[in-house]
Amino acid sequence: MPEILYIKASPRGQRSYSVAVADAFVRAYKKKNADDQVVELDLFDTELPKFDGFALQAKYSIMGGQKHTPEEKSAWEAVEKTIENFKSFDKYILAVPMWNFSIPYQLKHYIDVIVQPTYAFNYSPDKGYTGLVTGKPVFIACARGGAYGPGTGAEAYDFQSKYLELILGFIGFTDISTLIIEPTLEQGPEIAEKKKSQAILKAEEMAARF
Numbered sequence: 001m002p003e004i005l006y007i008k009a010s011p012r013g014q015r016s017y018s019v020a021v022a023d024a025f026v027r028a029y030k031k032k033n034a035d036d037q038v039v040e041l042d043l044f045d046t047e048l049p050k051f052d053g054f055a056l057q058a059k060y061s062i063m064g065g066q067k068h069t070p071e072e073k074s075a076w077e078a079v080e081k082t083i084e085n086f087k088s089f090d091k092y093i094l095a096v097p098m099w100n101f102s103i104p105y106q107l108k109h110y111i112d113v114i115v116q117p118t119y120a121f122n123y124s125p126d127k128g129y130t131g132l133v134t135g136k137p138v139f140i141a142c143a144r145g146g147a148y149g150p151g152t153g154a155e156a157y158d159f160q161s162k163y164l165e166l167i168l169g170f171i172g173f174t175d176i177s178t179l180i181i182e183p184t185l186e187q188g189p190e191i192a193e194k195k196k197s198q199a200i201l202k203a204e205e206m207a208a209r210f
């Protein structure tokens with residue numbers, strides 16, 4: 001039975017636009033796939049492994065082809081557990097706000113923990129970089145206060161959806177569906193609600209093909 005990891009990167013609960021749209025996606029998905037298990041990972045309610053000191057050295061040891069020292073090994077265990085948990089799922093759903101044109105720090109922390117050589121990607125001089133998380137679809141609901149879509153003139157400021165697509169592509173994802181909810185602030189609450197309702201309808205449609 002497929003298991004889906006639903007990553008929430010907004011701490012705004014019921015007020016969050018990205019979570020409202022991703023929740024609608026999950027509801028629509030569950031309607032069609034009642035037996036599939038959706039597991040929530042609320043990043044603002046989760047203590048992630050610290051990624052400094054010996055854990056960081058452990059990463060460099062892997063990249064340098066060296067064995068872990070006992071200290072690196074024990075620091076690396078928590079990192080390894082987080083990666084293994086991430087990779088154990090069959091499909092992924094992400095709810096992500098734009099913060100300072102990019103993603104919230106908790107999601108960046110999570111990415112810094114899971115994107116590791118030999119676990120999420122490999123490198124060889126002849127082949128270059130190869131992603132290791134393959135054959136799994138991901139749906140991303142991206143909310144932002146302003147508008148950054150084509151024709152807005154602000155496309156270059158989007159380090160949120162573009163970064164997520166890039167880093168997920170880097171570790172092997174090819175089936176990436178992004179749904180943008182914008183603007184959630186810039187044009188007032190009425191427009192924001194309208195955009196949310198439109199995005200929910202679209203999310204329900206996308207869930208049918210997930």
Ligand SMILES: Cc1cc2nc3c(=O)[nH]c(=O)nc-3n(C[C@H](O)[C@H](O)[C@H](O)COP(=O)(O)O)c2cc1C
Pocket residue numbers: 010011012015016017018019096097098099100101102143144145146147184185
């Ligand atoms: C710390 C912080 C930084 C933000 N930075 C931006 C930004 O750079 N550009 C933007 O358009 N909106 C920005 N916003 C507004 C959010 O993107 C907007 O409220 C969005 O709806 C958040 O997603 P959520 O509703 O799922 O929490 C920021 C909000 C916060 C809290």
